[in-house]
Amino acid sequence: MAQHFLLSAKARTLSLRSIYAAGEESAYVTFCQLRWPETNGEPVCPECGCADVYRITTRRRFKCAACRVQFSVTSGTIFASRKMAFVDLLAAVAIVANAAKGISALQLARDLDCQHKTAFVLAHKIREALASESDGAMLSGEVEIDGAYFGGHIALRQRQGRTLTFVDTHEPKGVEIARRVVAKGSTIVADEATHWDALPAHYPTQRINHSLAYSLDGVSTNMVESFFSRLRRMVTGQHHHVSARYLGAYAAHAAWLEDHRRLDNGTLSFRALGLAMAHPTSRTWAGYWQRSRA
Numbered sequence: 001m002a003q004h005f006l007l008s009a010k011a012r013t014l015s016l017r018s019i020y021a022a023g024e025e026s027a028y029v030t031f032c033q034l035r036w037p038e039t040n041g042e043p044v045c046p047e048c049g050c051a052d053v054y055r056i057t058t059r060r061r062f063k064c065a066a067c068r069v070q071f072s073v074t075s076g077t078i079f080a081s082r083k084m085a086f087v088d089l090l091a092a093v094a095i096v097a098n099a100a101k102g103i104s105a106l107q108l109a110r111d112l113d114c115q116h117k118t119a120f121v122l123a124h125k126i127r128e129a130l131a132s133e134s135d136g137a138m139l140s141g142e143v144e145i146d147g148a149y150f151g152g153h154i155a156l157r158q159r160q161g162r163t164l165t166f167v168d169t170h171e172p173k174g175v176e177i178a179r180r181v182v183a184k185g186s187t188i189v190a191d192e193a194t195h196w197d198a199l200p201a202h203y204p205t206q207r208i209n210h211s212l213a214y215s216l217d218g219v220s221t222n223m224v225e226s227f228f229s230r231l232r233r234m235v236t237g238q239h240h241h242v243s244a245r246y247l248g249a250y251a252a253h254a255a256w257l258e259d260h261r262r263l264d265n266g267t268l269s270f271r272a273l274g275l276a277m278a279h280p281t282s283r284t285w286a287g288y289w290q291r292s293r294a
Ligand SMILES: [Zn+2]
Pocket: 045, 046, 047, 048, 049, 050, 064, 065, 066, 067, 068, 069
């Protein structure tokens, strides 16, 4: 069987210049490879799973020989009913997946030379796909927990593991959240805030009193705090004002970037595209402007 595309040397680097130099057909093939990695880009019917498929090549569509359904590479994914060229969509994914300090819709619209509202929805769809990577994730081992105020926010970060973010206006809710996402037997590290006093009933807990020291005998919440400082730079630098409605999306984007910060830029881009192609059509963002006009 062919090597999975994401593991190939070719997947490690990707520049905007190379995306545009390779062109539309090459971008399309990349979409196929990441939509159908098990068949190395050969189409599989999204309805019945049949691989016996007719090509309607002029329109880049397929028809299933078994159930007769017509589909395209983006049918049923977060990019369903796309209007943008594949080359621009691939560029958008690469920009968002590599935006270490976040990306505003205005900036993305300038980069892609598209309308602001197109860029706004596109960036949110990509963020939704990135966030799905940690759906259902459980943290274990040593876990730092902290809240920071951006209009409400709680983050948990596993050392050598994932960063999970939750938006809640009430920081004491963090204990409830921890009980949902931190495995029993893990150690939680928290600061001196009194609402964390409820943690030791459920987990071995270490506390750090920030009025005395930021790290004492190896006890610190430095990792979760460094995440918050990066999120703060993203919010103030790119988005300026973030409504509570979108805060979760920006925080999840920041967490994804944080957890994968050591990966090559190509690996990040293709990983993001793989998530987008495995993610169902968005309930929030599909037809967003049509609905908001109504
Ligand atoms: Zn079918």
